[in-house]
Amino acid sequence: MRAVVYHGPNQLLVEDRPLPDGPGRLVDVEACGICGTDLMIFAGRHPRTRPQLVLGHEFVGTLLEGVPESGLEAGSRVVCYPLVSCGECDACQNGLEHVCEILHLVGIDSPGGMARFARVAPEALYPVPQDLSSAVAVQVEPLAVCVHAANIAEITGDERVAIIGAGPIGVTLAIVLRQRGVKRIVLSDISLQRLEIARTLGFETAKAGSDLSARPGERPQGFDVVFECAGAAPAVTAAIAHARTGGKIVMVSIHKMPQPVDLQALSFRELRILGTRVYSRAEFRQAIDLLPSIQHDLARLVSRFIDMNQAQEVFAELNDGATDLKVVVKCRPNPEAPGGGG
Numbered sequence: 001m002r003a004v005v006y007h008g009p010n011q012l013l014v015e016d017r018p019l020p021d022g023p024g025r026l027v028d029v030e031a032c033g034i035c036g037t038d039l040m041i042f043a044g045r046h047p048r049t050r051p052q053l054v055l056g057h058e059f060v061g062t063l064l065e066g067v068p069e070s071g072l073e074a075g076s077r078v079v080c081y082p083l084v085s086c087g088e089c090d091a092c093q094n095g096l097e098h099v100c101e102i103l104h105l106v107g108i109d110s111p112g113g114m115a116r117f118a119r120v121a122p123e124a125l126y127p128v129p130q131d132l133s134s135a136v137a138v139q140v141e142p143l144a145v146c147v148h149a150a151n152i153a154e155i156t157g158d159e160r161v162a163i164i165g166a167g168p169i170g171v172t173l174a175i176v177l178r179q180r181g182v183k184r185i186v187l188s189d190i191s192l193q194r195l196e197i198a199r200t201l202g203f204e205t206a207k208a209g210s211d212l213s214a215r216p217g218e219r220p221q222g223f224d225v226v227f228e229c230a231g232a233a234p235a236v237t238a239a240i241a242h243a244r245t246g247g248k249i250v251m252v253s254i255h256k257m258p259q260p261v262d263l264q265a266l267s268f269r270e271l272r273i274l275g276t277r278v279y280s281r282a283e284f285r286q287a288i289d290l291l292p293s294i295q296h297d298l299a300r301l302v303s304r305f306i307d308m309n310q311a312q313e314v315f316a317e318l319n320d321g322a323t324d325l326k327v328v329v330k331c332r333p334n335p336e337a338p339g340g341g342g
């Protein structure tokens with residue numbers, strides 16, 4: 001079978017590999033999304049990745065063997081819950097399996113699904129509706145990240161919200177919050193192209209560094225909740241600056257280095273900073289349930305559908321600053337037709 005394989009920094013090859021063996025069920029993959037984590041692996045900046053890895057954790061396909069334990073039949077359309085927890089550490093024992101001390105991910109620590117076929121543990125298989133496009137179905141995983149962030153923020157719909165960073169996660173989060181009834185959402189970014197995409201989806205936007213909170217003629221006021229989705233030091237500073245007194249700052253991006261935080265602002269304005277990491281199984285399911293109602297917005301995030309053999313070139317473009325929000329790799333000749341192709 002063909003697979004997109006990481007061979008070292010900036011080196012992806014499409015290789016002919018034997019069908020994956022071992023435990024788990026075989027999935028005939030139709031498509032796989034490219035995620036920020038994949039781009040970090042490609043750049044050689046992911047500490048756990050080793051060469052010869054088949055990439056991809058955002059994939060959808062057709063289950064070739066049934067799972068009697070969970071009632072999943074062969075032929076079901078499925079996505080993969082990519083987190084693997086130990087079940088024994090303190091976090092796992094306290095119901096926080098998603099922040100397991102030795103959390104592993106499919107497509108990072110074990111072969112992923114940017115390939116013609118993938119083998120997936122039975123407990124990681126989740127059914128998705130047949131009638132969603134591949135472009136939408138591959139977005140369950142980043143959507144789950146956003147569902148988790150909204151849950152941690154305890155969003156009720158009455159909040160005024162700012163999102164720092166209009167990349168794929170920032171924009172997806174805005175879609176989730178709008179669906180939850182949040183009326184005032186402002187996205188900010190340094191990239192004007194990304195803000196333009198957010199505007200075409202109907203969101204209010206502001207250039208990073210400008211005053212996000214004031215509409216023309218309005219007095220500036222802080223936001224009830226600020227989501228930091230940019231992963232850069234200035235974004236952390238901006239998130240704190242834009243939160244109202246008593247407001248919340250939710251860290252959605254994962255920082256690779258410690259960042260300075262204005263603790264005086266935290267004390268003086270009684271701000272709360274909340275950390276988030278991936279999602280629970282319940283939130284992954286919540287994301288699947290949410291897909292049909294926001295599919296039209298999610299479909300618009302996908303700017304390109306590429307063949308496996310374009311991966312090297314497109315990964316390089318994305319790491320070079322291409323403004324695509326989501327690029328999807330076709331793993332089957334005709335992935336848009338659910339269940340079709342071969």
Ligand SMILES: [Zn+2]
Nearest residue numbers: 035058141142
């Ligand atoms: Zn992802």
Ligand SMILES: [Zn+2]
Nearest residue numbers: 086089092100
């Ligand atoms: Zn654990």
